[in-house]
Amino acid sequence: MAESSPIIDVWTQFLTGTPPGVNPEGENVFRNYGMLEVFHHGTDAAQMVEAMDRSGVRIALMAGDNAAVAQAQNRFPGRIYGEYHADPRHIMKAVRELDHYVRSCGFVALRIEPFMWRKAPTDRSYYPLYAKAAELDVTFQTQVGHTGPLFPSETGRPIYIDEVALDFPELRIVCGHIGWPWTEEMIAVAWKHRNVWIDTSAHVPKHYPSAFVHFLKTFGRDKVCFATDYPLLQWERVLKEVEALELPAEVTRRFLHDNAVKAFNLTHLSP
Helix, strand or coil, X not given: CCCCXXXXXXXXXXXXXXXXXXXXXXXXXXXXCCCHHXXXXXXXXXXXXXXXXXXXXXXXXXXXXXXXXXXXXXXXXXXXXXXXXXXXXXXXXXXXXXXXXXXXXXXXXXEECHHHCCCCCCCHHHHHHHHHHHHHCCEEEEECCCCCCCCCCHHHCCHHHHHHHHHCCCCCEEEEHHHCCCHHHHHHHHHHCCCEEEECCCCCHHHCCHHHHHXXXXXXXXXXXXXXCECCCCHHHHHHHHHHCCCCHHHHHHHHHHHHHHHCCCCCCCC
């Protein structure tokens, strides 16, 4: 698979190592995936790139502590590309930082996880960031679906993205985590809007809902981007399960590469 189609993973994390008990909300999801030790140790960028090489992953888009992500990007140019992780509590500071990390550091996206702030994606506090992302021509990536961390999940309802896409038709929007358990709602929003895509972060292919697999294979073949949420999920496992889906070669190429190039405007990064 890696030989026939270069792979772009559009959602990875730079985790800062966290001692046990300090962040029980975040520990919850890693415990459920059997990856609690990874949560405590954090992301090792060198080990990450080695794992990418073993699995044929050419590019990973990464968010987390913005300064640490910028360092990882500088250390591994052409392999890791940063996404600005926004804190909307200090909106003008965030707007200025987004501009800095895109213009000066080469970040390729804005990432917001609304559950962290307990505000739906339609909340007015995010709108200056959406406008700046559109101005900079970078993609807005967000979490949809339930939350693995112990936070309320309502902010992850995909239907909120419908209104954001209407308000910002020039803004490319990528919605992570397939929207589960509201996956069909997410499919409907992505089908409706030319500027909305879905990514598969934090979900293993053997558990994709049947409606999502149908969407991926048919009328949504241009709308789904491959993602793992590394280090939560490992490429070796996920890519084997992608193979087991027995997707047509053209669908596989779009899923693993082409759709990410379009959704994140990566034509200057990937052949």
